[in-house]
Amino acid sequence: MHTPVQIQTDFPLKTLNTFGIDVTARAYLAVHSVRELQAVYHDRLLAGMPRLILGGGSNLLFMRDFPGLVLHMCMKDKSASFDEDHILVTAAAGENWHEFVLWTLDNGWGGLENLAFIPGTVGAAPIQNIGAYGAEVKDFILSLRVFDFCTGKVHHFTNDDCQFAYRDSFFRQHGNGRHVIIDVTFRLARAWKPNLSFGEVADSLASEGKTTPSPGEIAQAIIAIRERKLPDPALSGNAGSFFKNPTVPEPFFRELKAMHPGVPGFRQPDGSFRVAAGWLIDQCGWRGKTAGNVGVHAHQALVLINTGEASPDEVVAVAKAIRRDVLDRFGMELDTEPVFV
Secondary structure, three states, rough: OOOOOEEEEEOOOOOHHOOOOOOOOOOEEEOOHHHHHHHHHHHHHHOOOOEEEEOOOOEEEEEOEEEEEEEEEOOOOOEEEEEOOOOEEEEEEEHHHHHHHHHHHHHHHOOOOHHHOOEEEOOOOOOOOOEEOOOOOOOOOOEEEEOOOOOEEEEEEEEEHHHOOEEEEEHHHOOOEEEEEEEEEEEEOOOOOOOOOHHHHHHHHHOOOOOOOOOHHHHHHHHHHHHHHHHOOOEEEEEOOOOOOOOHHHHHHHHHHHOOOOOOOOEEEOEEEEEOOHHHHHHHHOOOOOEOEEEEOOOOEEEEEOOOOOOOOHHHHHHHHHHHHHHHOOOOOEEEEEOOO
């Protein structure tokens, strides 16, 4: 006998996506347990529907009403174990990411502080390999558990199994829609070392005289920077960074730097350079500009905002215009970061 599930139909999703797009789902389920996922798997009608796994709704753009089943991951749980060199912290998929980071810091466990104040949930973090201020979540993930909708079973994934890349993973590619992340285990080093590789963070701390900052002090500096730069989704609907920073070969970057001395670029381990997309967009005159119900944030050109009742088509039109201008001026293609649904 399988767990009964409380399916809701024609369910409004406007408050469940941070862009504030007014769409509905044909069917909706708030998932609190693996048993509910198993019940969906065993229900022929539900299992046959198009399926969307929803976390905090902060990295997607709804293009239309969703014609299938939305599984809203609401599982909550946190625990920790210890060995000689590490703290192993496991969190359920529905845990709020920022609150989880603060919880680790409150317990004295450093490591995730550079990833503070990123919207979304723990379960969504590995999918796009969230990153900020010189850190990526892949550097801390030991393993995770997933529910497989092809087998109806729970499987373990190692860090290598996740095939992490820049803002990408196995789950955004081959595993999309098949695997539902249940929980994630993070490995945090007892011998913590600060990551001050991002100049703005180091400068902010230095200006306060904090030459040997604690994990909590680094987190507070990053929170302050993000609050200055990024809009509150509750006030201005947005999906965070709408574009990825493009990566280019070193010769291309050298030519670009010669023509535009101010362009910020960050050398990657393979010798290529990651270019700041926000700077490129800003140079094209888009920062602070609006078109209909869509604007480009005045303090961070990477962020598109919903200034009213923006339609998906309006958002896409502005994004296309920005990509065209950047390509024309700098010869670089900008890839979008949110998932289009």
